[in-house]
Amino acid sequence: MTFDWTAIVDALPDLMQGLELTMLIALAGLAGGIVVGALTGALLTYGGWLAQAPAQVYVALIRGTPITVQVMFIYFALPILLNVRISATNAGILTLIINSGAYNAEIVRGALESVPTGLKEAGLSMGLSFRKVLAYVIAPIAVRRALPAMGNQLVSVVKDTSIFLVIGVGELTRRGQEIMSANFRAVEIWTAVAVIYLIVISILAVSLRFVERAARLP
Amino acid sequence: MSMVEFKKVSKQFGSHLVLQSIDLAVDPGEVAVVIGPSGSGKSTMLRCINVLERVSGGDLLVDGLSVRGSAHDVRRIRLEAGMVFQQFNLFPHLTALQNVMFGPIRSRGKSKVEAREIAAALLQKVGLGERMNHYPSQLSGGQQQRVAIARSLAVGPKLMLFDEPTSALDPELRQEVLKVMQTLATEGMTMIVVTHEMGFAKRVGSRLLFMDGGQLVHDGKPVELLSNPPSERFRDFLTHVD
Numbered sequence: 486m487t488f489d490w491t492a493i494v495d496a497l498p499d500l501m502q503g504l505e506l507t508m509l510i511a512l513a514g515l516a517g518g519i520v521v522g523a524l525t526g527a528l529l530t531y532g533g534w535l536a537q538a539p540a541q542v543y544v545a546l547i548r549g550t551p552i553t554v555q556v557m558f559i560y561f562a563l564p565i566l567l568n569v570r571i572s573a574t575n576a577g578i579l580t581l582i583i584n585s586g587a588y589n590a591e592i593v594r595g596a597l598e599s600v601p602t603g604l605k606e607a608g609l610s611m612g613l614s615f616r617k618v619l620a621y622v623i624a625p626i627a628v629r630r631a632l633p634a635m636g637n638q639l640v641s642v643v644k645d646t647s648i649f650l651v652i653g654v655g656e657l658t659r660r661g662q663e664i665m666s667a668n669f670r671a672v673e674i675w676t677a678v679a680v681i682y683l684i685v686i687s688i689l690a691v692s693l694r695f696v697e698r699a700a701r702l703p
Numbered sequence: 704m705s706m707v708e709f710k711k712v713s714k715q716f717g718s719h720l721v722l723q724s725i726d727l728a729v730d731p732g733e734v735a736v737v738i739g740p741s742g743s744g745k746s747t748m749l750r751c752i753n754v755l756e757r758v759s760g761g762d763l764l765v766d767g768l769s770v771r772g773s774a775h776d777v778r779r780i781r782l783e784a785g786m787v788f789q790q791f792n793l794f795p796h797l798t799a800l801q802n803v804m805f806g807p808i809r810s811r812g813k814s815k816v817e818a819r820e821i822a823a824a825l826l827q828k829v830g831l832g833e834r835m836n837h838y839p840s841q842l843s844g845g846q847q848q849r850v851a852i853a854r855s856l857a858v859g860p861k862l863m864l865f866d867e868p869t870s871a872l873d874p875e876l877r878q879e880v881l882k883v884m885q886t887l888a889t890e891g892m893t894m895i896v897v898t899h900e901m902g903f904a905k906r907v908g909s910r911l912l913f914m915d916g917g918q919l920v921h922d923g924k925p926v927e928l929l930s931n932p933p934s935e936r937f938r939d940f941l942t943h944v945d
């Protein structure tokens with residue numbers, strides 16, 4: 486067969502639109518997932534029994550089910566249960582937040598627990614409240630320790646957006662599939678889609694390494 | 704009024720009685736050196752003073768405030784009782800200067816400018832004026848412990864608690880820390896020091912306390928106790944320290 490470059494050129498505007506939606510969903514999912522992960526991780530580490538139990542159930546539930554099932558549930562089942570309407574894009578974003586939030590929570594808990602107790606005691610013994618100790622002593626150290634694992638998680642979030650083709654979100658993978666079913670240029674289209682993901686994720690990975698290096702302590 | 708007053712203080716971890724009815728009053732300006740075998744409760748006693756441990760029975764007053772008081776009282780006690788740890792516990796993400804500025808800013812609400820002045824002066828005083836912008840990992844153990852002392856002093860305490868401040872240090876680095884502590888003592892700081900440095904106890908201590916099995920067994924002048932050990936246990940302990 487011949488590799489038809491014009492097929493890619495023709496598909497590019499559509500694929501770029503798909504990429505835009507992919508990035509939008511990924512960024513919203515990333516940001517939300519970090520917030521949910523930080524809060525849940527703090528509850529898992531410092532919460533009393535009453536706060537820890539629901540946090541543990543949440544994490545177990547998400548880590549114990551495939552993300553495809555999660556998005557199906559949120560898009561098709563949740564509207565029936567709660568009698569609300571949700572767009573496919575929003576369902577995708579919500580799924581990512583909930584999903585990556587659970588994985589981030591475990592990373593955050595591990596990082597918080599890895600900070601030596603002596604540092605907490607040093608802060609407390611100077612008259613700081615636990616909240617201040619958490620904000621100014623524990624968190625800055627925990628963030629640095631969480632960065633590598635968190636970086637991997639952020640990369641998965643970008644890749645996980647491709648799952649949302651199952652609920653018809655017009656993200657990059659879905660666009661590729663649509664174009665391909667019209668022109669049957671499978672090799673060209675899937676090569677193009679893969680390369681676009683690769684570029685985006687490489688940029689993300691390099692920036693993350695840069696942040697990690699900048700935050701590293703001497 | 705005593706700076707620290709233990710009134711029949713006991714402390715339990717589960718069913719394990721670690722402090723048994725401790726009675727002790729430390730006056731302003733005193734330098735009380737606490738010695739005793741491992742596990743005798745020295746650290747626990749010290750940690751009860753600035754409420755890193757809660758007492759199980761009795762009461763403990765620090766500058767008139769009870770460790771069983773409100774959260775506000777506990778905070779005031781901690782502002783008045785500085786703590787120096789065996790493992791230094793410097794904040795690894797902050798430079799020496801930032802470590803010392805931390806207390807004035809975060810717990811005394813001072814401005815950065817004021818805090819920097821206080822911190823720079825204290826680092827000069829402990830002999831680290833040249834090392835202010837180094838991170839803890841870039842300092843020797845002795846230097847780290849001196850930064851830790853400066854960090855505690857920066858909060859403006861009336862009382863300093865030291866828990867084996869030189870035990871984690873190589874012998875050749877101990878003197879620089881002990882010298883700083885001695886200076887502090889001559890300036891009139893009230894100090895309670897858990898240590899095995901008998902030379903320091905004799906030279907600087909105004910009082911020597913021997914703990915054993917969670918009890919305060921002997922309490923007297925360092926030179927008198929050391930030259931005339933009042934019990935077999937104490938004599939035994941001394942031969943093991945040296």
Ligand SMILES: Nc1ncnc2c1ncn2[C@@H]1O[C@H](COP(=O)(O)OP(=O)(O)OP(=O)(O)O)[C@@H](O)[C@H]1O
Pocket residue numbers: 716719721739740741742743744745746747748
């Ligand atoms: N958080 C804790 N939980 C349970 N037991 C504890 C705790 N902290 C201390 N202990 C126990 O209390 C006893 C006294 O401990 P402490 O650390 O006060 O002794 P110490 O005199 O400082 O000993 P060392 O010289 O080894 O530092 C020990 O038996 C110890 O195992």
Ligand SMILES: [Mg+2]
Pocket residue numbers: 745746747866
């Ligand atoms: Mg101890």
